[in-house]
Amino acid sequence: MKNSANQNIKPLTTRVNERGNLEISGCDLTELAEKFSTPLYVVDENTLRTICREYKEAFAPYPNTRLLFASKSLCTMATSRILAQEGFGFDVVSDGEMFTVHKAGVDMKTVLFNGSNKGIDELNLALELGVGRISVDNFLELSLLNELAQKSGKTADILLRITPGIECHTHEYIQTGHLDSKFGFDLTQIDSAIELIQDEYKKLNLKGLHAHIGSQIFETKVYKDEVDILFAQMVRINEKFGLNLDELNLGGGLGVKYTNVDHPPSTFEIADIIINALEENIKKYGIKPVIYLEPGRSIVCTAGVTLYTIGSSKQVPHGTKYIAIDGGMADNPRPSMYQAEYFAQIANKPEKPADETVTVAGRYCESGDILIKNITLPTPEEGDILCVYNTGAYNYSMSSNYNRVTKPAMVLINEGCADIIVERETLEDLTRNDKLPQRLGEK
Numbered sequence: 353m354k355n356s357a358n359q360n361i362k363p364l365t366t367r368v369n370e371r372g373n374l375e376i377s378g379c380d381l382t383e384l385a386e387k388f389s390t391p392l393y394v395v396d397e398n399t400l401r402t403i404c405r406e407y408k409e410a411f412a413p414y415p416n417t418r419l420l421f422a423s424k425s426l427c428t429m430a431t432s433r434i435l436a437q438e439g440f441g442f443d444v445v446s447d448g449e450m451f452t453v454h455k456a457g458v459d460m461k462t463v464l465f466n467g468s469n470k471g472i473d474e475l476n477l478a479l480e481l482g483v484g485r486i487s488v489d490n491f492l493e494l495s496l497l498n499e500l501a502q503k504s505g506k507t508a509d510i511l512l513r514i515t516p517g518i519e520c521h522t523h524e525y526i527q528t529g530h531l532d533s534k535f536g537f538d539l540t541q542i543d544s545a546i547e548l549i550q551d552e553y554k555k556l557n558l559k560g561l562h563a564h565i566g567s568q569i570f571e572t573k574v575y576k577d578e579v580d581i582l583f584a585q586m587v588r589i590n591e592k593f594g595l596n597l598d599e600l601n602l603g604g605g606l607g608v609k610y611t612n613v614d615h616p617p618s619t620f621e622i623a624d625i626i627i628n629a630l631e632e633n634i635k636k637y638g639i640k641p642v643i644y645l646e647p648g649r650s651i652v653c654t655a656g657v658t659l660y661t662i663g664s665s666k667q668v669p670h671g672t673k674y675i676a677i678d679g680g681m682a683d684n685p686r687p688s689m690y691q692a693e694y695f696a697q698i699a700n701k702p703e704k705p706a707d708e709t710v711t712v713a714g715r716y717c718e719s720g721d722i723l724i725k726n727i728t729l730p731t732p733e734e735g736d737i738l739c740v741y742n743t744g745a746y747n748y749s750m751s752s753n754y755n756r757v758t759k760p761a762m763v764l765i766n767e768g769c770a771d772i773i774v775e776r777e778t779l780e781d782l783t784r785n786d787k788l789p790q791r792l793g794e795k
């Protein structure tokens with residue numbers, strides 16, 4: 353089976369240049385660090401577009417496939433523009449993501465609004481911007497959306513988010529399809545939801561079913577199970593309620609290679625499993641549904657790296673050697689949140705012998721702010737540039753201003769060009785929304 357870029361740790365064009373520095377897409381990483389300062393998020397356009405094309409090629413044998421990008425993994429105007437150019441629609445989960453893709457010029461018909469407790473303002477915005485599908489998560493939302501659609505004189509094309517009862521072996525916090533999940537209708541609730549839509553909620557137009565079974569998934573069989581379960585439910589519902597549902601959203605979840613112990617399947621392997629399962633069901637039931645896929649991590653993760661400057665170090669007697677960087681849990685909360693592991697290299701001396709095992713500590717005031725435990729590197733020194741790989745997904749999008757630290761800039765690189773796509777925050781940005789009530793006095 354063909355390989356795909358999510359099976360690499362590094363962006364596709366990463367190499368060591370004549371100066372002995374790490375280079376991606378013709379950009380020397382030490383020069384990027386110098387020009388744009390650190391911490392710096394870097395996105396390689398070439399890797400990103402290649403991954404999009406691999407997905408399209410992999411699912412080409414089933415032309416009824418609609419690819420949506422899960423914006424929650426990375427949402428900026430520039431990356432949204434690139435994804436739209438590559439033919440992707442978008443899965444958005446908030447007004448902020450909806451607004452960003454709208455400002456990026458995305459055709460809102462290609463957008464699906466998903467989320468477990470959508471607000472009234474957010475649902476109204478979705479109706480106003482004309483998003484293509486709303487995935488309804490619960491009974492309250494069904495009645496609310498119907499009411500809002502009625503008020504605005506519109507109808508809403510919806511999917512029902514269901515929990516298919518599939519356990520996949522990933523971290524507990526990123527499992528979503530198991531029965532005891534906070535997301536969606538469970539299989540015992542679907543029929544009452546459909547009765548309500550048929551009998552009362554005349555402004556809702558049910559098109560199909562939606563599930564998402566988890567994230568950083570390495571197993572392939574779970575996708576066959578998911579297709580079988582959703583397909584059987586769709587057929588059962590159509591027969592029982594005299595409907596013609598023909599849309600199945602399979603969610604996202606394909607894993608990536610963060611370190612050498614990870615062996616994610618290729619996009620082509622997943623596509624093969626899904627398409628074969630679809631064909632079997634199509635033969636059995638005679639319906640050829642539109643399928644949606646919503647990958648996030650596997651699209652953007654490998655295309656992104658983060659650059660940090662190494663500062664102080666500390667050797668605990670007979671213990672760990674810590675090296676400190678100028679970022680950490682606020683720009684990448686994944687290690688402290690779910691013990692996520694990362695691979696890194698020193699950008700200004702990647703080929704010097706790796707002779708020292710260190711723990712990379714973040715700058716934030718939490719003992720848990722450790723970015724990488726026990727990595728062997730060429731002796732790190734103050735001023736070295738550390739390149740942490742696979743930070744394209746769930747880094748910037750999960751970042752915070754903890755410790756009142758400004759968020760890093762993001763640059764998009766391509767064949768020697770580097771353009772800022774997100775400005776580094778300033779100290780003024782941090783205080784922009786603060787107010788001093790008059791009654792507190794002048795000083």
Ligand SMILES: *Cc1c(COP(=O)(O)O)cnc(C)c1O
Nearest residue numbers: 422564567604605646647648649
């Ligand atoms: C998070 C999420 C995705 C994307 O998951 P990845 O693991 O990043 O591919 C897709 N669909 C839904 C509903 C999600 O919640």
